[in-house]
Amino acid sequence: MSIKSGKSIFLADDDADDCMLFEDALREVSESVELTTAYDGVELINLMKTNVPPPPDVIFLDLNMPRKNGFECLEYIRKTSQWKDIPIVVFSTTGQEDMVKKVYEQGANYFIRKPGSFPKLKQAIRQILDIDWTSHSWKPASDNLLYHF
Template identity: 65%
Template sequence: MTSRKLIFLADDDLDDCVLFQDALMEISTESVLTTANDGIELIRLLEMVPERNPDVIFLDLNMPKRNGFECLQQIKNSQCWRDIPVVIFSTTGQQEMIHKVYETGANYFIRKPGSFPKLKQAIQEVLSIDWKTYRWQPLSIGM
């Protein structure tokens, strides 16, 4: 089994994408990051890689064209994609919104951290999860 992880990030904020990529490269140079700037692009990218699903999808909620909730529903309703762990990666801290993403099928929630070290810590925590045994808990890190 290889430690090389295929990671998708869907976020319309280019600065957040660059910071995420920088943090990921400091944590794991073996990981491959694919980014999408909106929900429609994310679904298109998922359709283009049928031979291997990503190991995890980091998904922003507020995106143009198709928002994170719509993408999450489509992913979790898909026979091909429903087992892909989806981590909501959002600026919201509203508890009702967090509960809603878990009810919709999210595997994990991270509030976007305010510092680079906290971002690295959050990504490292997600990459260390064994998704086969993990059971979600409604908590939020990185605040």
């Protein structure tokens, strides 16, 4: 599989170690993808206001963040006309079915439970980057809402 060069990703996660691990995995998957990191929801929205357009190809969004959590960010992004079509992957440690259903109801395109190993994290990133979001608003089957790696 080949990742299209020139892609841009926004990552919103308040855990600095998770951000560093994500960046390391991303660099091993593709050195040409640009990563912009926000450490909470308020910072993500401020980055969106100053950096979009052009929109990122995908936003990886943690749910549990200070100041503005992932649910609040998701709702805000989906209600903002110039951002509403940006693919959003909720990337969280939670696996509670009600939380997963809620993020899909709010407009998330995909939900991934944070993988427990570096190879699985690389696999998750590669799979998301390989989705052609322009051809469809891809979502998993309703019986497989939570993606485990």
